[in-house]
Amino acid sequence: MPERRKHEILLESGTNELEILEFTIDGRFYGINVAKIVELMKYHEVTPMPNANPFVEGVFNPRGLMMTLINLPAYLGHPESPDVTKDIFIVTNFNKVLSAFHVHAVEEIHRLSWDMIEKPDAAIYGGQDGLATGIARVKDKLITILDFEKVLADISPESGIQLEELSKLGKRDLSDKPILMADDSQAINKALVEALGQAGYTNLTMLQNGQEAWDALQSFKATGEPIENFVKLIVTDVEMPKMDGHRLLKLIRNDESLRHLPVIIFSSTINEQMRVKGESLGATAQLAKPDLLGLVQLIDQNVL
Numbered sequence: 001m002p003e004r005r006k007h008e009i010l011l012e013s014g015t016n017e018l019e020i021l022e023f024t025i026d027g028r029f030y031g032i033n034v035a036k037i038v039e040l041m042k043y044h045e046v047t048p049m050p051n052a053n054p055f056v057e058g059v060f061n062p063r064g065l066m067m068t069l070i071n072l073p074a075y076l077g078h079p080e081s082p083d084v085t086k087d088i089f090i091v092t093n094f095n096k097v098l099s100a101f102h103v104h105a106v107e108e109i110h111r112l113s114w115d116m117i118e119k120p121d122a123a124i125y126g127g128q129d130g131l132a133t134g135i136a137r138v139k140d141k142l143i144t145i146l147d148f149e150k151v152l153a154d155i156s157p158e159s160g161i162q163l164e165e166l167s168k169l170g171k172r173d174l175s176d177k178p179i180l181m182a183d184d185s186q187a188i189n190k191a192l193v194e195a196l197g198q199a200g201y202t203n204l205t206m207l208q209n210g211q212e213a214w215d216a217l218q219s220f221k222a223t224g225e226p227i228e229n230f231v232k233l234i235v236t237d238v239e240m241p242k243m244d245g246h247r248l249l250k251l252i253r254n255d256e257s258l259r260h261l262p263v264i265i266f267s268s269t270i271n272e273q274m275r276v277k278g279e280s281l282g283a284t285a286q287l288a289k290p291d292l293l294g295l296v297q298l299i300d301q302n303v304l
Helices: 003-011 073-076 149-154 163-169 186-198 210-222 246-254 271-279 292-303
Strands: 017-025 028-033 037-042 056-060 066-069 088-094 097-103 104-111 132-138 141-146 179-182 204-207 233-236 262-268 285-288
Touching: 017 073, 017 088, 017 097, 017 141, 066 073, 066 149, 073 097, 073 149, 088 104, 088 149, 097 149, 104 132, 163 292, 179 186, 179 210, 186 204, 186 292, 204 210, 210 233, 210 246, 233 246, 233 292, 246 262, 246 271, 262 292, 271 285, 285 292
Parallel strands: 028 141, 066 097, 179 204, 179 233, 233 262, 262 285
Antiparallel strands: 017 028, 017 104, 037 088, 056 066, 088 097, 132 141
């Protein structure tokens, strides 16, 4: 993957743009955010692991880094390619996990605006169990952007949201401080409601993307009441259709009546470069998913 292009997209601030890598499995077009990718590798022999998940092909050790290889065609219900030795491994780093995904072919990188990506219909793409986070039309092709966090969590549950972590907080008082949260994953939204409910937060506004969050903030302003009557703190993902979390943060910091609000970025793509980007935009705090305990502690610090 061209390192210069990856570096450029990571350094831009609040443009509501992303780059997706288009790849194919069984002739179908899929996409992944370049921010999740470490590198692309040619097919390698792997070592099978006993009693592993059926979608785990095995482990391999490129340059001294042991990682798990996930058979994405099998997971998605597609057949094996005619010649697997021509296949590609997409090495990723998100949710603090380094892993690789086996795909049939890699096509090209597309630079898009998030407002070009549509949220898939829940009835068609499975709602909380769906694997598509967005659909992009590029050059007369429909590219399905996959929910790699869900794939990883299905195969390795310990990498996903761990609600039992919240037991470390002990007994908590209830709080009706209003919190606005934006995340495009219905499964994550459900987990956040449950987690913050356990932590005592009862006044939550859950929205699907940055555009919905921005529209809600504008409607709160239009009432003429203090904005704190409607929101004391904002938690946002980064990757979302229509408007991403960085663009939302930039708009908030440029708005006189909103700029004082604490904004926590809670995202699977938090790494060194993305952290610099969030800091440059004025994020109050940034936390990598799936650290729910850390999120509650950050909310406590900024709300209570």
